[in-house]
Amino acid sequence: MSAPAAATVTVPIGYLEQDVKRPIPLSRLNVAPDDLGVAGASIALKDNNTTGRFTKQEFTLEVERVPIGGDAVAALMKLVESGHHFVLVDAPADVLLRLADAVKDKDVLLFNVSATDVALREEDCRANVLHTAPDRAMLADALAQYLVWKKWPRWLVAKGVFPEDLAYLDAVRRAAKRFGGVIVEEREYKETPGARRSDTGQEQIQQQMPVFTQGAPNYDVLVVADEAEVFGPYLPYRTWDPRPVAGTAGLKAMSWHPAHEQWGATQMQNRFQRFAKRFMLPLDYQAWVAVRAVGESASRTGSGEFAAINAYLRGDKFDLAAFKGQKVTFRPWDGQLRQPILIADSQLPVSMSPQQGFLHERTEVDTLGIDAPESKCKFR
C-alpha cells in the first residue's frame, strides 16, 4: 500500500433533482436526456479527482432523484445526514426555497443549477444558496446587448400566456430600457398547447404564423417570450415580414452551447462527449461549474471543511476558469455566478455578451443581470 488512507480528505457533494412535469419540446431534437445536469456534475467530479490525486482530496457525488409529488426536503435531509454539505439543486424556485429554509441553521450550501427566477436573486434570495444558473435578467440583458450592438433596436414582442412567459417578458422590458431597445408592440399568442407529436399540422402552422405577425409597426427583430414552447419555435422563417427571431426561440442567450469552442471549450466538449456519449447542454455546464467551484475552493484552501470552502467560494480570492474567456466568480450581493453569456442559434454561437461599448465602472460582465446598487437581496 502507498500513502496511509488517513491522509486523504473526502469531500462529499450531493445532487438533488426534483422531477417536474414538462411539456414535450416541439422539436424532437430537444428532448432532455435523462442524465441532464448529473452528467455535467459527474465530469466535474472526475476533474476534481484528477486534481485531488495531487492534493490528497477525494470528491464523491451522491444523486437523489425526487419523483413528482415526492418529498424533496426529506431527500435533502438524507443527503445532509450522510455528510453532504454541498448540494446541487435542480428544482423549481418554490422547491429550492423550501430546501434552503429547511437547512437554514446547518452547515449546508446549496447550488441552484437550474432555476432562472429573478426573485431567487432578489426579494427571495437566501444566504445559503449560490446560483450557477443565469437568471432571466442576465439572459435578457445579454441578448438585448447583442441586438442593440447589431443595430436592431426595434422589437416586436410575441408573448405567451404563462407566468414564466411574463417573467421573461419583464426581463426583456427591463433590458430594453437599460440598453436602448424599443418594444414597438406586444402581441399575445392565446392558443393553448396542443399535442406536440402529430403527423399533420405543418400546413396550418405555415398559414397561422404569418397571420399572427401581420400588420406590425416597423420593427427589426421579433422577440419571443414563450418559455414552454407553445408557438415560439414555429416563428422563424414564417413571420409576415422577413425578420429574424430571438428570445426563447431563434437566437437565444445561454450559459453554454454544444458547439461553443472558444477559450479552451473544445477540450471540455470532447471530455464531456467521451464521457456522456452526447452533447453538453447548459444545465450540464451549470452543474459542472458548481462541482468545480467546490473542488477549486477545496484545493486552494487545502481543506475539506465546510467553513473553509464556503468562505473561500464567497471571498475575493475565488476565481474559476470556466471556458468563458475570463474568470467566473460569485456576486457577493446575491450569490449569482458572474459569467459571460453566449448568444447562439441552434447550430453555432453567434456572440458572447457583454458586448463592447456597454460600460461598467468595475467589470463589464456586471452589466448583465441585477447589479449591486439596484439589488433587493437581503440575505437571510
Added chain:
Amino acid sequence: MVRIEGQAALLAAVLSVAAATGPAAAYTVYVSNEKGNSITVLDSKTLEVLETIPVGQRPRGIILTNDDKYLLVCASDDDTVQVVDVATREIVGDLPSGPDPELLNLHPSGSPVYVANEDDNLLTVIDLADKKVLAEVEVGVEPEGVGVSPDGKTVIATSETTNMAHFIDTESYEITDNVLVGSRPRFAEFTADGTKLWVTSEVAGTVSVIDAKTRKIIKVINFEVPGVQPEYIQPVGVRITKDGSKAFVALGPANRVAVVNAKTLEVEDYLLVGKRVWQLAFTPDESLLFATNGNSNDVSVIDVPSLKVVKSISVGRAPWGVAVSRQ
C-alpha cells in the same frame, strides 16, 4: 494623430536599431496560424513574409530542433506533431504525439521532445531519433505549458483546469512536486540560470515566479494596465532574456506585452501590440521579440533594447506559436 505619432516612433526606432547594432543578422521566424492551417515564414532582417507552408489542422505550439534543421509543429486537430524540413519547407514526417498536442519543448540535449496532450491529461515523451514514445506521464486536467530546466533534469507541465505546475523528473518520469498556481496556467519558462520558473495564469491574470530548488512561489506578479479592465489581462507567453534582466509577458486580450524587471520582479512597462497576444520568441541575439496576435492576424515586432514596437506583419489566420531559427 495617434497613427502619425506611431509611424514616426516606428521610423525612429528602426533607425536607432540600425544605428545601434549595424546591419542586423538575418534569422528565420516561423509563425503557426491556428485557423489558417499553415506556417508563415518571415525574415527577421527585412521583416517580410518569405513563404507560407501548408501544414496539418490547427497548428499551435512550434519549436525548432537543436540543429535548426526541422520545425516541429503540433497539429492539434490531426492528433500529431508534424516534422517540417526547414530547407525544403516540406513536411517530412510526424511524431506519435498522442491526441490533441498543444505545446511542446525539447530536452537541452536535443531529444527527447515533451508534448502536452491537452485532451488526455498526459505529457508524452518522444525520442526524436527513432520517433518512439519513451513515456506518458499522467498529469492534471488539460496540460498545456511545457518547460524544461536548463540542466535537463526537470520538465514542467502546467495543467489548465487543475491549476498546477507539475515538476517531473526526466529520468524516472515521476512527478516530484506539484505547485498550485493561479487559474488556467498556460506557459512555463525557466530562467537561463535555472534558478527560477515563471508560470503564467491566464484567468487569474498573474505570473507565479517559483524557486526551482525549493519549489515555493517567490512572488505572484500582478498587472494593471490603465484603461483595461482586470479580467482582460490574461498572461500567456513569457520569455526571459539570457542575462536574467528582463522578462516579457504576453497579456492576451489586454493587447499588451508587459516588460518585467526579472530581478526585482516589478512590472516596468506595457507595450501596445495587436489583438489577443499569446506567444513570444526572441531572435538568438535577443535584439528583437516577435509576438503573435491571434485576433488581428499579425505579428508585432518589438525592438528589445529600445522597448519599442517597430512593426506589425500580417501573417495567416489566428497566429498562435512562434519560433526563431539561428540561421
